[in-house]
Amino acid sequence: MSFRAHNKVFLQGAVASTPMIVGGIPFGILFGSLAMSYDLSPWFAVAMSAIVFAGSAQFVALGLIYADAPLWVIVSTTFIVNLRHILYAADLVKFIKHLPIKWRFILGFGLVDETYAAIRPMYGNGSINESNGHYAYLGSFLSFYLMWQMCTVIGIVAGELFPSLSEWGMEFAMVATFIGIITPYLHARDGKQLTQKTARYLMRFPYWLALAVASISSLLLTELPNNLGLLVAALLGVLVGFVTHKLLARIWLGEVA
Amino acid sequence: MxxxxxxxxxxxxxxxxxxxxxxxxxxxxxxxLPQWFDEALVFVPISVLSAIIAPMIFMQDDRVNISLDNPWFVGALLAFVVGLWRQNQLLTIAVGVIGFYLVKLLAS
Structure with a gap:
């Protein structure tokens, strides 16, 4: 494929990520300013965004550093908070397994929620495929990465100028972004071959159930240490969603599960 | 440090x-990866992301607060409704953030 065609797919990936990049801006600024309000070195904040590159884990780590938690607690909490990414990797590996190791290295580094959310549907609907999809993936990752670094620096500067910036509730932007990622799943048209409208609606039900189970259990499990509740709640959501999906598929599609 | x-x-x-x-x-x-594993993965994003944001939306000062003066709840509800209705991520984020700050301003 030509350079021009690669370029086009690269841009496609970046464009598909734009809403989430916009949603990430306040979140990145908040990270920089929060690091300043905790009296951390600007270089520490910059290095963490550049090297670790994991939004929600970076916030959790700041809180732990502020609370004087030992190194092993910070690292193991990061592990648990980011464990969800292995599930994204498991889903995407089939599309990128033929690529040389240096490609897989870069794509692995760039595997964040937003890029997964932007790229996975593009593979699903056929707008990209195994032969060109990694350029879209790269475009999504690099544009998100650039935003994250710039916003960290802006946040550091802004945090010095307006010390109360970290109390403005900018982390709500992450909540809104994640809701923007979630809602399309509730429309997921599973079983397109179904002619009955009711059956199509019914196939969305497992996603609603996964949402409800994960949300309620994460509320009930907030007391668990090191964000373990998050992991348990997420696994419960996946389990309930999957089992219900199997049951419904068996009823409506006559498929042997 | x-x-x-x-x-x-x-x-x-x-x-x-x-x-x-x-x-x-x-x-x-x-x-x-076995086939069933692949099918289960579809439910990962919605479950993980819900589990991350649910406590932020519903909990205030360590207890559940579902009321119109919780800006997190109102903003999230607006974003959710708009997201379902229009399926436009930018609009979803914008409406949610505006709702959040309106309630935050009114409540303070």
């Missing part, structure tokens, strides 16, 4: 984060 501590924290966080993201990609040719 000393410089050494800072370096160790970043290094440690990098190793686990990158390790999680890269381990399956590293052995991509040998990774064979």
């Amino acid at each position: 000393t410089i050494l501590e800072g370096v160790l924290i970043i290094l440690g966080m990098f190793v686990v984060t990158f390790g999680i993201r890269f381990c399956l990609y590293a052995r991509a040719h040998k990774v064979v």
Whole structure:
């Protein structure tokens, strides 16, 4: 494929990520300013965004550093908070397994929620495929990465100028972004071959159930240490969603599960 | 925090984060996932992201607060409704953030 065609797919990936990049801006600024309000070195904040590159884990780590938690607690909490990414990797590996190791290295580094959310549907609907999809993936990752670094620096500067910036509730932007990622799943048209409208609606039900189970259990499990509740709640959501999906598929599609 | 501590924290966080993201990609040719696993993965994003944001939306000061003076709840509800209705991410985020700040301003 030509350079021009690669370029086009690269841009496609970046464009598909734009809403989430916009949603990430306040979140990145908040990270920089929060690091300043905790009296951390600007270089520490910059290095963490550049090297670790994991939004929600970076916030959790700041809180732990502020609370004087030992190194092993910070690292193991990061592990648990980011464990969800292995599930994204498991889903995407089939599309990128033929690529040389240096490609897989870069794509692995760039595997964040937003890029997964932007790229996975593009593979699903056929707008990209195994032969060109990694350029879209790269475009999504690099544009998100650039935003994250710039916003960290802006946040550091802004945090010095307006010390109360970290109390403005900018982390709500992450909540809104994640809701923007979630809602399309509730429309997921599973079983397109179904002619009955009711059956199509019914196939969305497992996603609603996964949402409800994960949300309620994460509320009930907030007391668990090191964000373990998050992991348990997420696994419960996946389990309930999957089992219900199997049951419904068996009823409506006559498929042997 | 000393410089050494800072370096160790970043290094440690990098190793686990990158390790999680890269381990399956590293052995991509040998990774064979069963069919059921593939089907279950569809439910990962919605479950993980809900589990992350639910406490932020519903909990205030360590207790559940579902009321119109909780800006997190109102903003999230608006974003959710708009997201379902229009399926436009930018609009979803914008409406949610505006709702959040309106309630925050009115409540203060």
